[in-house]
Amino acid sequence: MSGVTRDDRVHVLGIRHHGPGSARAVATALAELNPQIVLIEGPPELDAVAPLAAAQGMRPPVAGLVYAVDAPSTANFYPMAVFSPEWVALRWALDHGREVRFLDLPANVSLVLADEEESEAPMDPIRTLAEAAGFDDPERWWEDAVELRYHGLDIFHAVLDAMHTLREGHVPDLRTRRREAAMRRVLRAALRSEASTIAVVCGAWHAPVLVPSAFPTQAADSALLKNLRTTKVAATWVPWTSTRLARMSGYGAGIESPGWYHHLFTARDQVVGRWLVRVAHLLRREHLDVSSAAVIEAVRLAQALSVLRNRPHPGLPEVLESCQAVLCGGSDVPMRLVARKLLVGDILGGVPRETPMVPLARDLDATRKRLRLKQSAAQQDLDLDLRTQSHLDRSKLFHRLLLLEVPWAESAETSRTKGTFRESWTLEWKPELEVALIEASGFGTTIPSAATAVVAQRTAEADIAELSTLVETTLTADLPVALSGVLAALDERAARQHDITRLMAAVEPMARVRRYGNVRRADTELVQRVLTGIVTRITVGLPAACTAVDEEAGRELRELIDGVQRGIGLLDQRELRAVWLSALRSVADRLGVPGIIAGRAVRLLLDAGLLDVTDAGGRLSRQLSMASDATQAAGWLEGFLSGEAALLVHEPELLEIVDQWATGVDAELFDHLLPLLRRTFAEFTATERRDIGLRVKRIDRGAGASGIRSDDTTLDHERASLVVPGILELLR
Template sequence: MTTTPPHEPPPDAAEGGVRVEVYGIRHHGPGSARAVRRALEEFRPDAVLIEGPPEADAIVDLAADPGMVPPVALLAYAPGEPPLPGDDGASGSDRRAAFWPFAEFSPEWQAVRYALDEGVAVRFCDLPAANQLVPPSPPDDHEHDHGDEREDGDEAREGIRLDPLGWLARAAGYEDAERWWDDVVEHRDGGPSPFPAIAEAMAELRERVADEPSVKGLPPGYLLREEQREAAMRRTVRRALKDGFERVAVVCGAWHVPAILAKVPAARDDQTLRGLPKAKVSMTWVPWTHGRLAERSGYGAGVRSPGWYAHLFAAPDRPVERWLTDAARILRQEDLHVSSAHVIEAVRLAEALAALRGRPLAGLDEVTEAARAVLCEGADLPVELIRRRMAVGERLGSVPDDTPMVPLQRDLADRQRRLRLAPSADARELELDLRRDLDLARSRLLHRLRLLEVDWGVPAESRGRGTFRETWTLCWRPEFDVELIEASAWGTTVAGASAARATAMAAEAESLAELTAVVERCLLADLAEALPAVMGTLADRAALDGDVAHLMDALPALVRALRYGDVRGTGTGPLRTVVDGLVVRVCVGLVPASRGLDDDAARALLGRLDRAHSALALLDDAAHTARWHTTLAALVDRDDLHGLLGGRLTRLLFDVGILTDVPDRMARAVSAGVAPARAAAWVEGFLSEGGLVLVHDDVLLRLVDGWIAALPADAFTSVLPLLRRAFGEFAAAERRAIGDRVRHLDAAPSARRGDDPIDPVRAAPATATVLRILDPEARP
């Protein structure tokens, strides 16, 4: 505990009965949280100042509400204006928001709860969020990179400023800063207060960087912003004393303790803070997750294991025994055999490891090693299960209903309650049956949120059959609150905002395919308000676009929307007119679009042909299907058609029963008079749908086998990449089946040259090569 005596009092503090205590903490530490709570109970302050944005003073009382369950976070955001159609960027232009997270084991949270429980004034004492949510000021001359003038001590001073705990850990002989801090603070319960020693250590470290510290490697404006923050902290202390508080407690990051206690004239701090740019900001509480408190999430003040720290705070007595008991319970839930004897031995091992390593308490490393060796018997997967469920311990907090929210957030919360879709930080699957009104409403809500770029639900491949089923993966992330705030520029309800967003997306779509995707999403989300404008834009764009490729790209999304609209109860009348026109125009323009194509263009058209063919099969319209098949039949006989397309069209028409002379066509396509590259492209196109046709049709298999066997050596080398690509796309089972049938084929006449019998010795290398192509696992 750091008091003003024997340290110099902060500016403007009277020497009478006024006392200012400064508690330097590390954010999110159970030992620090308990120490702060204990120190506050001993000091009995009449005002508590906490590092954080002062705009939160107006809503800090909500922390006492029973509905406020950590982890939670203060969210400051600068509301943006909605973009005009054609503007770049998402709604609200640049995102300007910042979070201040709190867990149950955060010292700041315990300080807030102490103050509210005791009826003590509580304020935040950092630089206002209004000054932080603006671009940083340009660095002064003394902040520029010293370049070649950098001295040997600069690197050390940088390390102290950026990671003071890491420097202290190394000085104490630790390579891991978190392990050192755990040993000296977090794993200790009771004993003398750690705050005087922390303040003394930080004062010493700051002395080392006081003289012209190097800033190479620091973010732009870092030093200036730190000076501004500490000036704001000192000014808040002065205001508290001026307001008549005589016992003031300050809870802040350990690095700032010497700065708060320093004798700095008020005029200097006022000068530092004068004229800072400001943004109009709003402040609220939002749910947070343990996962976002972890270092791996990118959070600057993150900890390695939020779940472990939460456990240490909740179970200060026998934490090792309780942890390993919970781990055993999790493993037993997965039908793994773990007994009480395993737990006892694991506890003994963890404590022995801690003693060997000189640690006051077994830490996460020791209990993990003990669990791996005893409970998991050396297996990695059970250890990963324990890590995921316990070490991180994903948990989503909650905020009271009367927390300030933008209307869009409140509308979503209301719909979540009505539809019984509680947000959760753990990913879970949701199966929907669109024939049920509740599931249909859930589907529409999730699709509308995706239009607002709030991907709470992500569509997954449905395991059921039929168009009336959907599968979603749901996982709530704290950032969604910021995205909802940004999306509120489009409207006050989920339905209204998503409709406005869809209309703007349709106006901004650069291609017909993008526009049709918007139409499909509108139908899935049942946005009747936006659909007329979006359909009008689509009709105008489709009428003016004469590029067959664009029309073919647009067709699948429209057909899906048309086919599934009836299942979802969505009106699709105007869409049918657009689809009818697109099909006719695609059939008319496909033949001229297929002329004179190189390999890349032919491959691109092949993909479009497949997608259009599948879309028309899904549409199941007899007139359109007949028109499409007539177009393909007219195209397949063209002499100037690329071999890849020729083979693919032959296969498509063969599958629907229109072509019956496929063996003759294949014989001509792979005959000796056809260039090997064209023949290989034809075979690749024909087999691009899969190799089952070769498994079930001996005639076609003999033709392919005979053509490959008859290829000259140089021609075989040139077409080998095409063949490998064609056969490489087959499933492993198909390749094995083809290889097995090739082994048992009788010698075909097409595989012979003249009347000479096949020489098995001369044919063996070619046979082995073909078998490897057909099935890499096959042995000749």
């Protein structure tokens, strides 16, 4: 079978998607054929935006994006790079003023079918042929077996014959048959024109079924495409990245080394030498010594390897092996840098200003330029000083985008501290963020209005704990209208809320807003009023909420109590602190409170100076007496000791009480309590645990906490030494 049917106008150019060898072959074939119509595999919806490929500002890699208008997350990308045959064909047609169309199943159908039917895993026929021939790189096989043996249109004649052989006896799945029927429908329409020559650029797998002499009847194709559901779609171009080219795309083809393929397509001669020079420049920038002589030696090694392997010229494996052996001294560490920077790369394409964009995306683009933020596929670390207006505006933009679920920037902060004028962010633009912007455009036409609408929607559905976090998020995003709505909802729901735990979860985030609002020059008086009311309700209901709860609920309450304590500490307001400590006193004195909560309350009261060491020691002694429940005592001890270990280090009376209880617990019960004790002491640092051990060693059980341990003549030191390693392991 021939790629050009005799006495026919159609020339089928079967290619490998994103293949530089195919791209060069297509360029040669189009120059020879000079067709009036060029048909390219892709959804027909891209016809409307195809002319933009030649517009100023269009810079591959880019992707055609077709999405469902009513559900933008339902979308398909159709990536193209400089070395993509589809891009070469598209640019040739536009540069020569020829008609160009896309042929495939329309996206308004395929986006619906994607949810309705399953298709077989996409086949890469050229990779299949390469592997059968013993090649690990399809592009190298293409060059060795096709381009170096065939010229002009003969390349595509050979590919067509090979694909025809591969398809013999193979029955494609329904989705593939529908796609090919849709391709033939577009081709039939082109044949009805007066064009004398038509070039079809498609995946090699589809080539045999697009030869007119092999067409099934038009009725058969129409039957495959009849009564298919459709949806309203829109099409545009979006920037793509070299990293995303390495993944499966709308064409069903991913490439492992887009940087290498770009080099193969753009370097007309001395491919290996030019590549190794680029590697040398990269390594030198990283302060690694690479001489010119080493580059020459690496080129010779790559050529020698290709001869040993009976290859006509070095491929990527030979180049990488020679690079590691000669330029990297055999180490694979520099090779990781080469793989990241050169084999894949961090290139981000660009699209012209006239590209169709939703208003929200245009607003982001204008804001980005105003704030001098660069859109890049490489990660960028950005430190902001909020005392500078431009940096403050950048911070507001990032927080608003997070509300819109467009995570262009992600916080790089390692702590929860909000009281500084510094923020750290990591920026990385990903193509899927274009879809996220389209989805978010349903909330508004500008970033502030859309973020305000998102906050309003979340406010209507959120509980008190979520609302308190939303207060903090809205403040950092500087959305005053939304903030007043969130606070009003929080005040109203707090008044009707009977679950004290939900109120407790709201305190710390709101306290941060009140304490650090001045960093962002925000008025937080309304936050103070709502927060005061919430703390008052908590103090009234806390004692009852802590009574008769199980162990799991007790631990959750302990965490919430710590959160309220941190929030009250941030505010440093005497009135709120007094009512809160009064509630903790009631919890500490109340019967039926789980040990982990009661112990924590006593510790907080001790730290606040409302209990002295003697009083705290008496409570600890009573809880750890032999008459008390050992599990309850262990929980009380865990709550009491949570936090800093300085209490045990500097208060020997408390340490002695703990020591006497631990040594007096029944052996079988101690095995049960050991995980609880280990969890308690595991929170301390290694230095703190060592200090506690030294203090315990000095305790004289007969003389008291301040005495010196008396010698025990009955101690069997040999037997005791057997348990020392285990004890040391527990104390680490």
